[in-house]
Structures are given as C-alpha cells and as structure tokens.
Amino acid sequence: MTKKDFGDQGEEAAARYLEQHSCRILERQFRTKVGEIDIIAEKGGELIFVEVKTRRPTHFGAPAQAVGRTKQQRIFRTAFLYVQKHGFEEHACRFDVIEILAAGESYTVRHYENAFEFTGF
Template structure:
C-alpha cells in the first residue's frame, strides 16, 4: 500500500472514530479528486488528506497550495450539483498524517480554507 493510501486509511478511521460518516473515498471527476467526503451532523465535509514520511519538504498541509484549493473547491461544487446537495451546509477540512518512525501523527484542521 502506498504512503498516500495508508494516510487516507488512517484519516478515514480517525474521522469514523470522531463520529463522522464517510460517504465516499477518492471521488473523481474531470476537474480533480477529493480524498474523503463525509458528514458530521448536518454538515457535509470534503476532506483533503496529506501524508508525509518526514518534514524534508515541509509539513503535509503546506502541499495544499492555492491551486490545489481551487481544484478541491471546483470538485466539491461539482459533487454538490451532481447530488442536488447545494442547499446543505458544507466545509473543507485538511487531515495531515506525519510519520515519525513507525508512529503516525494526525492533525485535523476543520474549515481549512
């Protein structure tokens, strides 16, 4: 399993343990991909997962550039229209997974951008 896939699995389990209901993973369309789509209460949450095995290239969240944010927003908008959910409250979160040795550290930023 790739590092990214491991991180997404950890993030999905983390969200489930926090009471989120995971609706979809790796939702793709021609505009891009969203790693996890979940709901908590009445809020639909689009989750970008970033995983790193070191801080050599910075923190995982630093990989969520303005361009990446734009793609995520577009894909989220498409998902909402496709599923007739535009009226539902939503937000975009980032879950960072940083491995240090065998230990994975998780940081969840709600409403990240």
C-alpha cells in the same frame, strides 16, 4: 511500498480518525475531470471535503502547506460537482486538511477544520 500505497495508508488512517470523531464517510477518492477529493464525510448535516496529506517527518514545513491556491480551486470545483450530482445544494460545507505524519509503523494525525474557504473559481 509505492507512493500510492503510502498515500492510501494515510487516507485509511484519516478515514478511521474521522469515523472515531462521529463523521460518516460518504466517498473516498471522488474523481472528476476537474480533480479529486480524498474523503467526503458528513457530520451533523454538514458536508466535509477533506484533503489528506501523508508525509514522513521533515524539516521542510507542514504537509498542509502543500495545499495551495491552485489545489484549493480544484477541490472547490470538484466539491461543487459532487454537491450538484448528489442534490446536496442546501447543505453547509467545509474544507478540511488532515495531515498524517508517518514514522515507521506509527503515525500522528493533525486535523485542520475549515483549513480554507471558498474564494471563487
């Protein structure tokens, strides 16, 4: 299995998890020249921009720790373009991280709501 296949499986698990928690998936792998957002969902009129990190269990820290300031800024810019493109300027937004910890055929989902906030470009 390639790294991309492994990541895609994680994103699929994250999308299922969000749907089970009353979220409606609007986009997956939304790409621009600026960056990519793994999942864009909506719940109760709020847009949710989700970064998915899929890893095998490790002693090197939580996968969510890999979403540093540079990655956050790319997500903010990409989210801004998405909001403009689709006319969602009046919607509240939040930025979440979902960790998928894969162990064989099973996995654990950790959802960090409001994992980071817009701090400017």
